[in-house]
Amino acid sequence: MEKPHQTEILYGIHPVTEALAAGRRRFFEIHVASDKTGRRMDPISRLAESRRIPMKNLSRRALADLAGTDMHQDIAARVTPFPVSEWSEIIAKNATTPGKRAYLLIDSLSDPHNLGALIRSALCLGISGVIIPKDRSAAPTPTVSKTSAGALEHIRLARVTNLVYAINDLKKEGVWTFGLDAAGERSISESDLTGDIAIVVGGEDAGIRPLVKKNCDFLCRIPQSGPVTSLNASVAGGVAMYEVFRQRQTTRPA
């Protein structure tokens, strides 16, 4: 008899579609709303059939009970948990592309919506790997897969005990660490982000924790003005990753 797997319920069109595309989770069954047909489901049905994943019908209410939310978009799948990477694996995997590495470190972010938005931006803007703390951080749950529009399914993400150790590992690899901080000494747009770098984004309220901040090579601010002085954490992170992407495109035309 096969050993039982730990499973979780992934829900929503994008998470299920992207998890099937990424091929990193094992699928046990896919549940769809009984009356659900149409082109949004067709690609999922075809993939499920070709991989012999059982498709089952459920009422919308039963889907909501299964997913633990009404935001299921008529689909939920029982799958293995998100495949968290080892931090050492992420470093090793990128060791062959020096000069092109860009990591995202996320410190003490509590809102799964912000974590999902940052992971979505990381995937869209060419980030090599995402690192979050094991404690005091939103975790890579099905909610985060949903709020990332399925981007979580493709990203390499490690959970570490101590972000400071991760920063020191990065230093040894020749990666410069840029912490986003409203009081940072230089603007992100005036910083050279074209080499091997890591962006550190802090939590919603208190930003980057003092010890993590102290270990960053540079503290940078996003240039801004006005009476409410700070961008949302996921927008600030998105802007910083865009700036990295923009500078690399400008200095290295394809």
Add this chain to the structure above:
Amino acid sequence: MEKPHQTEILYGIHPVTEALAAGRRRFFEIHVASDKTGRRMDPISRLAESRRIPMKNLSRRALADLAGTDMHQDIAARVTPFPVSEWSEIIAKNATTPGKRAYLLIDSLSDPHNLGALIRSALCLGISGVIIPKDRSAAPTPTVSKTSAGALEHIRLARVTNLVYAINDLKKEGVWTFGLDAAGERSISESDLTGDIAIVVGGEDAGIRPLVKKNCDFLCRIPQSGPVTSLNASVAGGVAMYEVFRQRQTTRPA
């Protein structure tokens, strides 16, 4: 006897603080959790006292009932509704600063969290005014004030019947309109955004509606890569507004 006012319940530390600071809403009373003391409330108490706004104590549960949410952070205020601006007022107010105008037009955005995040970015990144459609759009509710971290209280925002008419008004004023579109012919980072411009951001799913898109002067994409091809609407808008701010700083050093 004074004519009764239409009122709404603003909740959360930032919305109440920023609404007091902005001075655009009339306050009738402020409710705080009975056991709530400490430095986050002190500035609010002082302002309330100086303006003779009654402060009342309520249980957390009664606050939740009043605010219609648990996200009240121990404070809720009865105030006049958000002061929506006339579109013509916003244009007139900015007519004296040609060459420095930057508007944000938001088409068919349904999620109040995304609307709040965009308004927060608009305020931080020097936008002259925000325009949203009257129909098929999240409205400037207390939820949006909360998700904007109170930025809504300071921003000039107009609701128009037809965004196409607003774009044509802008054309007459010499303002160029840049629609954000994944299939746009040029990258936002290669577009000259230093003059009088408006950024158009579309809804979460379908982007900018076809007729609105057709009336934009340019369609621009945010440079990006990877298997999930689009940024979250509020991040995309934030990146575009940052690019406007960055280009203006670079070309016009203070």
